[in-house]
Amino acid sequence: MFPKNPPGEPAAVTDHCMAPAPASISSETPAPDQSASTSPLEKTTPVFDIDDFVRRMMGNEGLARRIIASFLDDCPKQIEKLKTLAAREETLAAGKQAHTIKGAAKNVGGMALGAVASEIEQAGKAGNLTAVLARLPELDLQFSQLKELVERWNASSSR
Numbered sequence: 362m363f364p365k366n367p368p369g370e371p372a373a374v375t376d377h378c379m380a381p382a383p384a385s386i387s388s389e390t391p392a393p394d395q396s397a398s399t400s401p402l403e404k405t406t407p408v409f410d411i412d413d414f415v416r417r418m419m420g421n422e423g424l425a426r427r428i429i430a431s432f433l434d435d436c437p438k439q440i441e442k443l444k445t446l447a448a449r450e451e452t453l454a455a456g457k458q459a460h461t462i463k464g465a466a467k468n469v470g471g472m473a474l475g476a477v478a479s480e481i482e483q484a485g486k487a488g489n490l491t492a493v494l495a496r497l498p499e500l501d502l503q504f505s506q507l508k509e510l511v512e513r514w515n516a517s518s519s520r
Contacts, residue, residue, distance in 0.1 A: 379475050409514070410469060428469060429469045429511055436504060440501065443459055443481070455485045457485065460482045468502060474504055474507050477499050481500065
């Protein structure tokens with residue numbers, strides 16, 4: 362099992378990775394037959410769950426680093442595809458694309474990114490384009506935060 366603070370790794374890096382995601386921006390988004398506010402991320406949703414991710418890789422940190430590098434390379438393309446679908450008002454397809462992002466993010470420990478993608482997926486399934494569009498800035502933010510934490514995790518082990 363991956364220890365919380367491996368030898369030589371500053372506690373702040375691991376602690377920050379497991380820190381809850383910041384609350385998302387709430388905005389009023391009309392549901393199909395009523396108005397509802399976008400739900401914020403749970404305050405306990407980690408941006409990057411290193412322990413779970415490395416456990417999924419059977420403790421192989423090298424493998425974990427290679428997989429997440431591939432994810433970080435591909436995810437911006439997937440997010441761009443989602444934005445294109447939303448801009449074209451292809452709400453159901455945008456929901457399906459968000460499902461793809463959700464699964465990939467959660468598989469690499471990007472729990473907060475996965476949670477936002479899940480919200481977009483549900484909005485897409487409901488045909489709520491306004492809600493899909495409203496969550497895209499938060500999706501970008503969560504990807505940026507995940508990327509930053511992964512870079513810090515990589516830097517902490519290369520010392």
